[in-house]
Amino acid sequence: MTTSSAEPGRMRAALAAALAQRRRALAVLGAVLLVACSSTRGPAEEPTLKTLADRPLQLPADPGVKGDERAAIDAYRSYLKKAPGDPQRPEALRRLGDLEMENADARVIAGVEPAAGGGALPGAVPKKGEAPTYDAAVKLYQELLRSYPNAPDNDRVLYQLAHAYELGGALESALAVLDRLVREYPRTAYFDEAQFRRGELMFTLRNYAGAEQAYASIVHKSEHTPYFERSLYMHGWSIYKQGRLEDALVSFFGVLDLKLIARDETARLDSLEGLSRADRELVEDTLRVTSLCLESLQGAESIPPFMTSALRHDYEYRIYENLGEMYLTQERIKDAADAFLAFVRRYPLHAQAPVLQSRVIAIYQQAGFDSLVIEAKKEYVERYGARSQFASVNNAAWLQQARPLVKAYLAELARIDHAKAQRTHRSEDRQAAIHWYRELIDSFPQDPAAAQANFLLAELLFEDTRYAEAAAEYEKAAYHYLPHAKSADAGYAALLAYAEVRKPLPPESRAAVDQSAIESALRFGYAFPQDPRVGAVLTDAAEKLYALRQLDRAAETAQMVLKLQPAASADQQRVAWTVIGHAAFESGRYAQAEQAYTEVLARSAATDPARAAITERLAGAVYKQGEEARTAGHLREAVDAFMRVATVAPASPVRATAQFDAASVLIELKDWPAAGRTLEDFRQRYPKHPLQDEIGAKLAVVYSENGQWGQAAAEFDQLAARAADPALASGALLQAAELHEKAKDRPAASASLERYLQRFPAPFETAIDVRARLVRLADEAGNGALVLARTRELMVAEQQGGPARTDHTRLLGARAALTLAEPAAAEYRKVALVEPLKKQLKLKKSRMEDALKAYAVATDYGVADVTTEATFRTAELYRDFGQSLLASQRPKGLSKDELEQYDLMLEEQAYPFEEKATGLHEANARHSAEGIYDRWVRSSFDALAKLRPVRYGKSEQSEEAIDAVR
16 A cells, blocks of 8 residues: 655645646737637628628637646756755755656556556657666665765655655565665654554564554554554464464454444445545455454354453344354354344344344254244243333343244245145144234234235134134134225125024024124125125125014115115115015105115016015005095196006006107197107107107107207207108208207207218208308307318319309309418418528418418309409409518628618519519409409409509599590
């Protein structure tokens, strides 16, 4: 190990600072020159748009800053030649030697020359007068010592000379110089480092006794030297190399005292606070060599004599642990286990005792000693169980270290004996498993695993025919814990256990068990409403309660069956409704009984033998209601009851006719809502009845009279869908669209019109009108995108009409084309002529061309009022383009003359567009000669008055203007 001197470090720092200052000066100078160059431009060199676009960007290259270490060396050598007797010659020699050291260091780091061997690398050529590697520095230091043997700072020269020898690979020479340094200068500031380097060199040269003495000079001196810890560590190694293991352990334990005393005895080394990576590596190496010493002595038995201080207990377990781990790497299984157990026996209540004993179990498992593993786990559970002395004395360590393993081992022992019992079917094996499960549950009652263990305990009790105990444990597993995977299974298994308890009992002794089973079943239903078995459990409970004449509880339980999610099976629901119906009928609640029996029939098969009886009871319940209503004079209620009688007797031939006639009477009474409901019900119940064809028309009348435009429209939609006659179907669709519009249901109206177009593309003119209605509906809905889409569809369809096209369809198509041109014109208007002008001008011209094409499509239709508008808007596009050119943003930096020239150029560019606009407006104005003088013709005259005010501007000359355009 070597250490550089402070002086060369300060010289290098000063040189680096000087170089950095020089770089900053050059940077500032470069910036000043750049500013000066930029400020010498004359007025004639002011940039324009063109000159700026063509000017290349030039950046000056960074010249960098080059070091001048070689120049300093040459300067010192020149000085030494010219002034052999100068008083500063010793200092110059020393500084030159330091520079040569730094130069050699730099060349070695850069890979130019080797660090040892005294010669340059192959192919590397030293500069003229430069010695390879550290030879030059060595010669200079030797010359200095020879020429000035009594110089006051020769201790530093000796220090540097030894350093140069060591870096150059001449270890024995370096050692000799260090020996001289500590001998001649015992008070030098470099004494501790020199002794440490002597120890390192002698250790490397295998002079372990000498190394021991060198390290001892530091160890016995003071703990405050920075070389103390490393010297103490190497002092131990020097003794270890001489075979004095017990003496070596004294030093090694001294290192551990420094690093581990008063630190967390339970934490891992890599997580100890205040322990750096270097410290951790030192501790790990010290523990390793300590284990090597102990191995060569008497193993774990050799540890106690070294525990000379109570403070060493802070890390004592690490000594045992590290020794055991070393034995494991050597595959000495028994020795490893013995090392761990030695600590456990010595400190049974230590926080790490369970950890080391668990390592013994792991060792046995790895070695395949199965019987030893099981016995060790039983011993672990007994020693560190929840009620053990360790748990009461060292609760925190028990929670962190032992508790997880105690729980795991208990669960494992229970599983092992449980599996054995399942193989052997012997009661004694089941008893063993039951013991471990009870121990696990009692030790960890709040643990999530306790519920599963409780369930398995109940299973074992059931298998052992201890059914009453099993029922109690099943209920505990089901309801005592938070919900878990076996909660529902446990609750259901309790019912099976009660059934087993009931079997051998005589009938007169079963009541108590039956009541307990019913209560358990209800508890199961409340706790697990989504379990697939809950329907059967509650259904059985409801039947038993009805049999015991507990009518209210029976009905309440049956209602629970009906509310289950997921729903109970149809058969279970049928039984539940039957219980509800019987309980209600026997209690005089006929409406509730009717509902229940109706549900029963809905869930009964047609061949069910009980169906006829349920139907009779349903008819009786409905009849009782009708009779009561008639007696009270509530005729409408009586009608309802009679209609329901028809419902409960589905085989009656008058059922459908009676309901149809009832609807007719309601229409006569103008009870439109009731009539509508009755007709709708008829439609649903009798879809194939001959009277079905009349239902739609009747419903349409009912809905119309009741102001239900949407429902009336829906009836026409359905009529159109069913009608085989095209005329009837098409008329129904158009009527449905009108009614949907009355109901302000534009989407439905649009849907009816779209169905019309799909089915009836002809007559063509009607189809185009339908498309126009679709456009209007989209416009009323404020859906601009849909308006454009449907407008485009109308225009395309009209253009493809061929000979079927009429003046009316062309008018609609032309207006559609005009509508479709507006978005293109709007996109054109969005573009502003600002910088970058070239890009914006190109974009605006492109969008103008799109708009012109769109207006051209409208013009091509030849429809007069559309043509005049399209022509006007086209002219305005040209005029706007010219005006936009004139109003465009001017480039920055133009002089007054350049700005005037630029404006003249723009006027020249804008003039053709103004002329084009004028020509189009004149063409539009000429339509007045054809008798067309609409809004757009008048607008063209107004535009001409602004474009050509001399010719068109005076209002009294309007007739002359008209003649002029003719």
